[in-house]
Amino acid sequence: MLKLNPKLSQKISYSVLLFATILAIIPVSVIVFIIIKNGASAITWEFLTAMPKDGMRGGGIFPAIIGTLSIVLCAIAVTLPIGVCAAIYLNEYAKDNLLTRIIKLAIVNLAGVPSVVYGLFGLGIFVMFLKLGVSIIAGALTLSIMELPVIITTARGALNSVPYSFREASLSLGVSRWQTIRHVVLPNALPGILTGAILSIARISGETAPIMFTAAAFYVPHLPKSAFDQVMALPYHLYIISTQIPNMPKNIIFGTALVLLMMVLSMSLFAIIARIYFRKRRKW
Amino acid sequence: MDKIKVEDLNCFYGGQRVLESLNINVIKNEILTIIGPANSGKTTFLRTLNRMNDLDANYSRKGSVFLDEDNIFHMNMEKLRRRVGMLFAMPIPLPMTIYENIVYAPKRLGIANKKSDQDAVVEQALKDASLWNEVKDRLDSSAMKLSGGQQQRLCIARILAINPEVILFDEPSSGLDPISTAKVEESMIELKKKYTIVLVTNNVKQASRVGDRTAFFLMGKLIEIDKTGTMFVSPKQKQTEDYITGRFG
Numbered sequence: 001m002l003k004l005n006p007k008l009s010q011k012i013s014y015s016v017l018l019f020a021t022i023l024a025i026i027p028v029s030v031i032v033f034i035i036i037k038n039g040a041s042a043i044t045w046e047f048l049t050a051m052p053k054d055g056m057r058g059g060g061i062f063p064a065i066i067g068t069l070s071i072v073l074c075a076i077a078v079t080l081p082i083g084v085c086a087a088i089y090l091n092e093y094a095k096d097n098l099l100t101r102i103i104k105l106a107i108v109n110l111a112g113v114p115s116v117v118y119g120l121f122g123l124g125i126f127v128m129f130l131k132l133g134v135s136i137i138a139g140a141l142t143l144s145i146m147e148l149p150v151i152i153t154t155a156r157g158a159l160n161s162v163p164y165s166f167r168e169a170s171l172s173l174g175v176s177r178w179q180t181i182r183h184v185v186l187p188n189a190l191p192g193i194l195t196g197a198i199l200s201i202a203r204i205s206g207e208t209a210p211i212m213f214t215a216a217a218f219y220v221p222h223l224p225k226s227a228f229d230q231v232m233a234l235p236y237h238l239y240i241i242s243t244q245i246p247n248m249p250k251n252i253i254f255g256t257a258l259v260l261l262m263m264v265l266s267m268s269l270f271a272i273i274a275r276i277y278f279r280k281r282r283k284w
Numbered sequence: 285m286d287k288i289k290v291e292d293l294n295c296f297y298g299g300q301r302v303l304e305s306l307n308i309n310v311i312k313n314e315i316l317t318i319i320g321p322a323n324s325g326k327t328t329f330l331r332t333l334n335r336m337n338d339l340d341a342n343y344s345r346k347g348s349v350f351l352d353e354d355n356i357f358h359m360n361m362e363k364l365r366r367r368v369g370m371l372f373a374m375p376i377p378l379p380m381t382i383y384e385n386i387v388y389a390p391k392r393l394g395i396a397n398k399k400s401d402q403d404a405v406v407e408q409a410l411k412d413a414s415l416w417n418e419v420k421d422r423l424d425s426s427a428m429k430l431s432g433g434q435q436q437r438l439c440i441a442r443i444l445a446i447n448p449e450v451i452l453f454d455e456p457s458s459g460l461d462p463i464s465t466a467k468v469e470e471s472m473i474e475l476k477k478k479y480t481i482v483l484v485t486n487n488v489k490q491a492s493r494v495g496d497r498t499a500f501f502l503m504g505k506l507i508e509i510d511k512t513g514t515m516f517v518s519p520k521q522k523q524t525e526d527y528i529t530g531r532f533g
Contacts, residue, residue, distance in 0.1 A: 095341060169376040169439075172336060173389035173446055174366030183392065188379060 035258050042255025056219065056241055057248060061256055063223055067136075067231030068263070070224060071215055072205050074140030075147065080197050082144075083151030090152070091159040092181055111149035116209040118146040123213040137227040139215020143204045150200050158192025159185060191278030198271035202264045208235040218244075234260045286350075287312040287450060287480040288333065293347035295328050295337070302328050304504045306347070310450070315472060315481040317495030317512065319488055321527065324501040326484040330452050333482065334368040335361050351450070366393065369443035373455040375435035377427035382419055385427045385438060386410065389446045405445050413441035414471055433464025440471060451475065453483040457490065469494050488528055492516050500524045 004012070050060030094100040122142025132138040162185050170180040204210075216236035224231045238260060242253045288310040295303035303325040310316050318326045331337045332345060335356065349356045356364050378385050386406045390396040396405045406423065410416040415437040419430070427438055436456060443451055453472065457465035472481060472494050485491055491498050492512060499509040500523070508515065508524045519525045 165372070165374070165376045166378060168336065168339075169372070169378060170388070171339070172334065172365055172370040172372075173392075173442065174362045174364075175389055175392045176362050179392045183388070184378060 032261070035254050035261060039251055039254030039256075039258035042249075042251040043258065047252075047255060048259070051221070052219070056237075056245060057252070061232075061234070061237060061259065063220060064232040064234045064237040064256075065259065065263075066223055067216070067220075068205055068234040068260075070136050070227075070231065071139045071143065071211060071233060072201055074136060074227065075143035075204055076197060076201050078140060079144035079147045079151050079200070083148050084155050084193060086148075087152045087155035087159060088181060088186075091156050092177070092185065107149045107152055110145075111153070113146075114209075115146060115207055118142055119210040119213050121145075122210060127214055133228060134214060134217070134230050135228045136215055136224060136231055139211040139231075139233075140227075142210045142214045143207065146207070146210055147200045147204055150203070151196060154196025154199075155189070155193045158189040158196065161192060162188045191275060194278075195271050195275045198267055198274065202267040202271070205264050205267070206235050206260060208239055212236055212239075234263070285312045286310065287352065288482075289350040291348045291350070293329075293332065293345065293349060295325070295332060295345045296343065297328075297340075298342050302504050303332075306506055308499060308506055308509060310480055310482055311497070312480050313476055313478075314496040315476050315483055315494050317483045317485055317491035317498045318501060319485060319491045319498060319527070320501035322486075323503070325504040326501050327454055329501070330370075330454050330482060330484050333450070333452055334365050334370050336365075336370065366446055367448050368450045368452060369446065369448035370452040371436070371439055371443060371454065371456045373458050375432060375439050375459070377430070377435050377438055379428060380426070381424050382427045382430070382438060383423040385442055386445050389442065393446060395446065409441040409445040410438075412444050412471075412475075413437045414467065414474075415441055431464075433460050433467060436460060436464065436468055437471065440468070440475075444475075448479065450480045450482065453481065453485075455484055455486055458486060465490070488530075500527060502527070 047060045048065070049062050051062060053059035090100065090103065094103075119142065122138060122145075126132045126138035126141050127134055130138075132141075166184050166188070167180055170184050171177070175183075208216075211233055215231060216233040217230040218232075218240060220230055220232055234256065238253070238256045241248050241256065286309045290306055290308045293303060293306040294301060302323075306325075306329065318329065320326050328337065333349065333356070337343045337345075338361065345357075351359075351364070351367060356368075378388060380388070383406055386409050387396060387402045390402065390405050396402045407416065407420075410419065415434060418434060419438075427435065430438060440451075457468050460468065469490065472483065475481060476496075483491070483494065495512040497509060498512045498515045500507045500515070500519075500521075502523055508519060508521045510520070515524065516528060519528060
């Protein structure tokens with residue numbers, strides 16, 4: 001067998017590991033570079049704040065930005081409380097029995113369902129069966145179900161990161177279980193829960209398939225007036241202008257992609273900053 | 285007078301018996317120390333007295349334990365733990381300020397709702413745990429910043445703030461230096477005027493220093509219990525003698 005001297009094998013393994021790491025950065029940088037290069041010229045104040053015109057070949061993408069924001073915020077407002085409550089139940093109360101195991105299995109499987117299936121599910125349940133119509137609320141509910149397993153999993157992780165001894169110390173003083181969760185566990189798990197929530201927001205902002213049948217419209221000439229209105233949404237708008245409309249100026253397509261990317265990235269950045277801030281504040 | 289009376293207590297982890305038909309009593313205002321090698325069931329016994337073990341799904345028990353007249357297994361757990369406080373082996377301050385650590389339980393239990401009451405509780409508890417002079421000027425700093433010995437005394441103060449009847453000490457000085465240990469022992473002797481104390485310790489010398497009576501556990505069985513003075517001078521059982529003189533364990 002070939003025997004390498006330790007110095008050489010160290011160098012080789014170092015290079016391989018470094019190369020793998022660089023490979024991970026390249027696609028991100030190339031995507032960002034291409035999008036900025038082609039799209040930056042489209043970004044103007046009008047582009048961000050005006051309605052589309054000339055069959056979307058001109059004007060702005062304001063309704064799509066508003067549509068995405070309202071769908072995503074509604075979705076997170078629904079999914080965050082439910083997800084956190086479920087996580088508290090699973091982590092703090094549930095005994096390890098058949099029911100709990102089935103629930104955990106269901107959550108894992110829920111996370112593995114393709115997003116287009118959620119879209120069809122939302123169409124069947126929310127749009128048609130519950131007669132919500134194609135609307136912000138139907139899209140938000142669809143996204144919230146899709147995001148539930150992620151929220152539950154991250155919230156459980158955050159709850160788990162609070163040392164068990166804190167619970168013991170609190171319980172040993174005669175404080176009830178719920179009070180212990182409320183006053184010791186939750187405050188210390190909050191940073192992790194919030195980070196998970198923000199990353200979820202970033203993720204669902206870019207989803208197309210689940211809102212395609214449930215919330216998004218090809219073109220709406222006005223802004224939504226209530227949660228039961230159809231809206232335009234950035235990812236769906238991007239899909240339309242890049243495939244369905246002939247003679248679309250390239251810089252508007254890339255400009256739209258750039259806006260979507262910036263929205264997602266800035267939310268991730270916000271999550272990272274929040275995490276750093278909370279880590280520093282942590283007292284153990 | 286018996287404060288705690290244990291009748292035919294058996295404890296199990298999984299299927300395994302870790303305490304076997306235990307009969308033991310704790311007299312009011314005494315320090316009962318429990319010694320024995322690892323895996324002798326000392327800590328299991330202690331954590332049965334305030335039912336901390338009940339949180340563990342693998343744990344089960346038979347028999348009864350009476351606190352005064354009440355069977356603790358029929359009691360509401362929160363009420364029991366209010367009467368039977370516990371100090372853990374490692375100090376566990378909660379991640380909040382010194383002040384908040386002390387008022388944490390009184391607030392939740394509705395003992396001290398007004399700010400003036402809370403101030404009084406904090407001062408009294410810290411004085412009783414002989415920590416007041418060291419921390420009175422920094423009550424608003426994090427309890428995590430205290431030294432190990434101070435943290436352990438803070439935990440004592442936290443227990444005193446809910447004014448229990450019995451305090452359980454689970455090897456409270458295993459992580460402490462000799463000076464901090466001496467301070468904790470001093471406060472124990474001071475505390476027995478008001479409270480009944482059960483002390484589990486790995487340190488045989490500590491048992492001889494602070495115990496009124498000492499019980500020797502081995503492999504889940506109570507081998508011998510006697511006045512500490514008697515036990516350390518003339519143990520009745522050969523196993524006790526071997527353990528105290530350091531021949532095993």
